[in-house]
Amino acid sequence: MSEVAAPRRSWAERLDWRQLLPRLLAPVAALLIAALISSIALVISDKDPLAAFSSMLDYGTQPDSLVDILNKSTDYYIAAVAVAIGFRMNLFNIGVDGQYRLATLVAAAVGAAPFLDWAPGFLRIVLIVVIAMLVGAFWAGVAAVLKVTRGVSEVISTIMLNFIGGQIVAFLLTTNHLGVQAKGSNDVTTPVLPKDAWLSGIPLIPGSASDVKGFVVVAVLVGVGYWFLLGHTRLGFDLRASGQNATSAVASGVNARRMVLYAMLLSGGVAGLVGLSELLGERHAYSSSVGGLGFTAIGIALLGRNSPVGIALASLLWAFLARASQILDIEEIPKEIITIMQGTTVLAVVVAYELATRLSRRAQQRRVGAAVSEPGPDKSADRSEVPA
Amino acid sequence: MKVLVIVGVAAVALGTAACGGKSSGGNSDGGKKTVKVGLAYDIGGRGDKSFNDAAAAGLERVKKDLNLDVKELEANKDETDNDKLSRLKLLCTSGYNPVIAVGFAYAGDKDTGPIASAAKACPNTKFAIIDDASVKAPNLANLTFAEEQGSFLVGAAAALKSKTGKVGFIGGCQVDLIKKFEAGYVAGAKAVKADIQVEPNYLSTVADKCSGFNDPAKGQTAAEGMFDQGADVVYQAAGGSGTGVFKAAKAKGKLAIGVDSDQYETSAPELKDVILTSMLKRVDNAVFQFVKDEGEGKFTAGETVFDLKADGVGYSTSGGKLDDIKSKLDEYKQQIIDGKITVPSKPANG
Numbered sequence: 001m002s003e004v005a006a007p008r009r010s011w012a013e014r015l016d017w018r019q020l021l022p023r024l025l026a027p028v029a030a031l032l033i034a035a036l037i038s039s040i041a042l043v044i045s046d047k048d049p050l051a052a053f054s055s056m057l058d059y060g061t062q063p064d065s066l067v068d069i070l071n072k073s074t075d076y077y078i079a080a081v082a083v084a085i086g087f088r089m090n091l092f093n094i095g096v097d098g099q100y101r102l103a104t105l106v107a108a109a110v111g112a113a114p115f116l117d118w119a120p121g122f123l124r125i126v127l128i129v130v131i132a133m134l135v136g137a138f139w140a141g142v143a144a145v146l147k148v149t150r151g152v153s154e155v156i157s158t159i160m161l162n163f164i165g166g167q168i169v170a171f172l173l174t175t176n177h178l179g180v181q182a183k184g185s186n187d188v189t190t191p192v193l194p195k196d197a198w199l200s201g202i203p204l205i206p207g208s209a210s211d212v213k214g215f216v217v218v219a220v221l222v223g224v225g226y227w228f229l230l231g232h233t234r235l236g237f238d239l240r241a242s243g244q245n246a247t248s249a250v251a252s253g254v255n256a257r258r259m260v261l262y263a264m265l266l267s268g269g270v271a272g273l274v275g276l277s278e279l280l281g282e283r284h285a286y287s288s289s290v291g292g293l294g295f296t297a298i299g300i301a302l303l304g305r306n307s308p309v310g311i312a313l314a315s316l317l318w319a320f321l322a323r324a325s326q327i328l329d330i331e332e333i334p335k336e337i338i339t340i341m342q343g344t345t346v347l348a349v350v351v352a353y354e355l356a357t358r359l360s361r362r363a364q365q366r367r368v369g370a371a372v373s374e375p376g377p378d379k380s381a382d383r384s385e386v387p388a
Numbered sequence: 389m390k391v392l393v394i395v396g397v398a399a400v401a402l403g404t405a406a407c408g409g410k411s412s413g414g415n416s417d418g419g420k421k422t423v424k425v426g427l428a429y430d431i432g433g434r435g436d437k438s439f440n441d442a443a444a445a446g447l448e449r450v451k452k453d454l455n456l457d458v459k460e461l462e463a464n465k466d467e468t469d470n471d472k473l474s475r476l477k478l479l480c481t482s483g484y485n486p487v488i489a490v491g492f493a494y495a496g497d498k499d500t501g502p503i504a505s506a507a508k509a510c511p512n513t514k515f516a517i518i519d520d521a522s523v524k525a526p527n528l529a530n531l532t533f534a535e536e537q538g539s540f541l542v543g544a545a546a547a548l549k550s551k552t553g554k555v556g557f558i559g560g561c562q563v564d565l566i567k568k569f570e571a572g573y574v575a576g577a578k579a580v581k582a583d584i585q586v587e588p589n590y591l592s593t594v595a596d597k598c599s600g601f602n603d604p605a606k607g608q609t610a611a612e613g614m615f616d617q618g619a620d621v622v623y624q625a626a627g628g629s630g631t632g633v634f635k636a637a638k639a640k641g642k643l644a645i646g647v648d649s650d651q652y653e654t655s656a657p658e659l660k661d662v663i664l665t666s667m668l669k670r671v672d673n674a675v676f677q678f679v680k681d682e683g684e685g686k687f688t689a690g691e692t693v694f695d696l697k698a699d700g701v702g703y704s705t706s707g708g709k710l711d712d713i714k715s716k717l718d719e720y721k722q723q724i725i726d727g728k729i730t731v732p733s734k735p736a737n738g
Contacts, residue, residue: 068474170595185522186492186563187501188594209509283469283497288594292466322464322471326478329428329461 022356027303027310030348031317038341045334052333060324063208070204070212072319074219074277077312079297081226082136082271084306086154088230089243089263095143095158096271097294098165099136104275105169105190107132108286109178111279112191121196125280128197129218129273136272137265139165144264148257154264162294173286189285199280215277222270227308229266239263299346305353318342425450425679426484428461428475430491436602436628437654438647439671443490443518445649446675454680459484466597469496476506476515486514486682488531488675492565493598495520503528514687516678518671519565521691530691531674535565536572536731537724538667538701539623541717542645543576545665545703546621547584548713549643554585556614558607558633560626561598562590564734569625569647569667571735579720579729587614588735591626600629607632615640621664623647631655637662643709650704666704670694697725 039049059065079096086093093099110116111128119127143161146152173179179188201211230236242249242259250256274297275290283289300318304311325338427447434444444460451458461475472494479487487510489495489503494517496502503517507525516529523530546555557573559566574586589610591600600606607629611622615636623645624633630646637644638659646652646666655663674694681687694700702721705714723729 064477068470071470166596170593173595174593181564182498182522185495185498185520186565186594187496188563189497192497278468278470283500285497287469287496288597289469289496291597296466323474325464326461326471326474330426330459330478330482335462335464 020360022359023353026352026356027313027349030345030352033348033352034341034345037344038337041337041340042333047333052328052331052337055327055331056321056324059327060320063205064210065323066205067208067210067212068323069316069319070216071277071281072322073312073315074213074216075274075293076296076300076315076318077219078222078270078277079274079293080300080304080311080315081222081308082267082274083297083301084304084311085226085239085267085270086263087243087301087306089239089259090246091260091263091267092155093140093143093158093264093267093271094155094294094298095140095161095165095268096274096297097291098158098162099139099268099271100132100274100293101169101291102139102165103132103134103136103272104279104290105172105178105286106135107272107276108190108193108279109172111197112193112285121194121198124193124197125199128280129276132272132276133269134272137269140264140268140271141261144261147264148260166291173288178286187287189283189287191285193280193284197280198284201281213277213281215281218273218276222273223308223312226270230308235262299342302346303349305349317345422457423454423683424457424459424484426459426461426479426487427490427675428459428463428479430463430472430493433462434460437651438627438630438649439669440490440627441654442649442669442671443675446672449672449676450679453676454683456679456683469502472496472502473505476502477509480506480510480513480515485512486516486679486687488516488518488678490518490671490675492517492520492563495523498522498524514682518674524690526689529678529687529689531678532691532693533669533671533674533700534693534695534731534733535625535667535669535701536568536575536733537696538669538703539569539572539625540576540579540724540729540731541703541720542623542665542667543573543578543586544580544717544720545576545710545713546573546623546643546645547577547580548716549664549709550581550584550619550621552618552620553581553583554587554617554619556611556619556622557586557588558610558614558622558624558626558629559588559590560592560601560607560624560629562593563598566590566625567735568733569623571732573623574735575731576720587617587619589614591629601627603629604632604635608636611636611644612640615642621645623667625667631659634659634662646704650706652704652706660707663707664709665707668702668704670700670702673700696721 042049042052082096083093107128110131111124116124139161143154143157146157147154173188175181175188178190180191181188199214201213204212230240238254238259242254242256246256274293278290279286300314301311304314321338321342325335328335328337429440434440447458450456464471476487476489494503498504501523503515504523504525507515507528511527514527516531517523518531521530521532555577557570559570570588577584577586591603591606591610592598607624607626611633614622621643622633622637624630625647630651633644634655643664644662645664648669648671649666650668651666652660652663696702703717724731
């Protein structure tokens with residue numbers, strides 16, 4: 001990297017539109033392609049795409065829908081950041097699902113445990129959060145240790161740990177162990193948290209009777225923390241360096257094994273938070289409703305290109321699609337169209353970014369070529385921008 | 389089977405204040421009664437050939453016999469309680485009244501779960517939930533079934549037909565509801581043959597979101613295991629997974645018992661000959677009756693049990709495999725109706 005020699009340039013000067021523009025256009029183009037493909041599917045099934053999209057927009061922007069979208073994207077965001085931390089280091093943490101289910105269960109059980117009766121609600125909430133992060137990190141750590149010591153691919157081990165975690169949850173969530181069951185009900189849950197440990201909502205959206213869950217604040221903090229970690233800490237730098245080129249990272253003194261361990265522990269720790277919004281803000285107990293976001297999160301992380309802001313936008317988009325899909329049934333439009341749209345969006349984004357990367361690289365090469373042929377002091381344009 | 393379905397049936401009768409207070413003016417001309425009825429499924433949904441399809445059949449009758457508009461909503465995989473609530477609220481705020489939630493998955497917490505919250509949010513809409521008795525509200529009817537009574541009869545049929553003295557039970561999910569099926573089945577089998585061996589197996593638990601209601605491969609493996617160990621009749625209360633059980637019976641040349649719908653009628657032609665009978669759970673009757681009563685102003689909050697007497701459960705005879713023992717089964721049926729036999733609703737081992 002030749003940045004060392006380059007004179008300091010202002011932020012605005014460093015913005016290179018010829019490089020940036022393709023990257024900004026890529027997601028927009030991807031969305032349009034996805035909309036186009038879903039429109040084709042709609043036309044084939046004899047439905048009017050415009051009517052479908054407009055009723056989605058109409059329903060999806062009602063106050064109640066906005067609340068629901070924010071609540072959903074809170075969960076999506078945290079889960080996708082957990083996945084993205086792994087991605088940055090070239091690790092596929094497919095085990096977010098198992099990590100947060102196990103974490104939520106243990107945290108819920110401890111949070112409602114009678115031996116904590118002396119504790120004020122605030123303390124319980126803190127304890128629940130800490131325990132959830134620790135359990136999530138522990139479960140991801142199992143995969144990390146396997147990888148570091150035995151070379152087991154984390155793709156395989158995290159998937160298998162999902163199943164094992166699911167079975168442990170199934171074992172523990174019975175009335176013999178951590179579960180309780182209301183009379184006449186078929187649902188087994190952990191005991192309900194004491195009222196003072198419920199996280200109250202925030203009346204963010206005027207016109208809606210329901211509140212945005214308080215945990216949205218934690219999601220924002222996770223995002224800020226992720227941004228700070230990546231761009232402003234030694235750990236974040238080492239993480240990105242190992243992800244981009246493990247060999248050169250090792251050559252420059254990064255302990256690759258330790259980075260794998262750190263990245264997985266961090267990823268699992270964040271994953272442990274995924275179920276807490278529902279636990280603290282809605283259900284107040286672990287219920288069978290927890291789980292299932294692990295794979296959604298991978299799509300969202302891909303769509304958001306692992307960037308803190310990108311993931312936020314992708315989460316909001318996903319939540320909007322999920323919410324808006326509900327109206328389609330009422331309009332007699334198969335809502336599977338949303339699944340098609342989500343799938344094509346991710347695919348199109350991957351393709352579009354690949355194209356954008358090539359385009360901007362070509363533009364860069366041209367400029368470097370020009371700069372070399374006519375000697376000048378400036379224009380050391382080979383700052384390789386950091387691809388996600 | 390029971391499972392994941394929610395049926396939201398809603399009908400807006402003119403003159404009934406629709407939830408949300410808006411009743412569309414276009415419906416009101418001529419003073420005709422326009423009623424919209426909706427049905428929303430949970431995972432598994434329409435096409436499970438079992439529980440969900442039984443609910444769908446009820447809705448079909450509502451549409452045809454009562455001449456009402458109907459609406460069916462499907463659920464997504466891996467959705468949360470909140471998504472279920474959104475669906476119920478979407479129905480009631482769109483002017484559907486009454487709204488029926490079919491499936492205990494829609495119950496959740498008795499105070500804050502989807503059906504409880506929806507009933508609170510739309511106090512003028514009449515709700516019903518099928519297979520749950522834990523949630524109570526002034527505008528909520530709980531429609532439940534005496535599955536153990538119907539299961540008793542098919543248990544007796546299994547024991548009468550078994551040559552090996554060993555029969556199996558496959559439950560979709562280890563919950564109290566499905567344990568009722570097991571309890572009745574075991575009691576029925578033992579009433580015929582006191583020393584019969586009944587092998588139970590559950591495909592999933594609440595913790596894995598009762599995935600065993602929609603996992604034919606798992607159902608097939610479990611049934612093959614039972615047949616290999618000497619069972620020659622297997623009763624499945626496993627919703628969409630039941631197809632796998634039938635396939636296993638076909639492959640091993642053994643018999644299986646269907647559930648909820650008359651599965652001799654709903655199954656693929658090549659599987660028909662393994663189906664000894666089906667335990668009928670007349671979700672269709674419950675749905676139809678509820679909508680009808682509500683329309684006539686006879687809504688009753690709280691639990692209504694559909695049992696043998698009320699024709700809420702029973703057994704099917706299509707396929708003719710029971711012709712020789714039908715009189716015997718009907719004897720048992722009468723004894724249950726008369727209260728001479730009390731069928732347990734919990735298996736002996738809890």
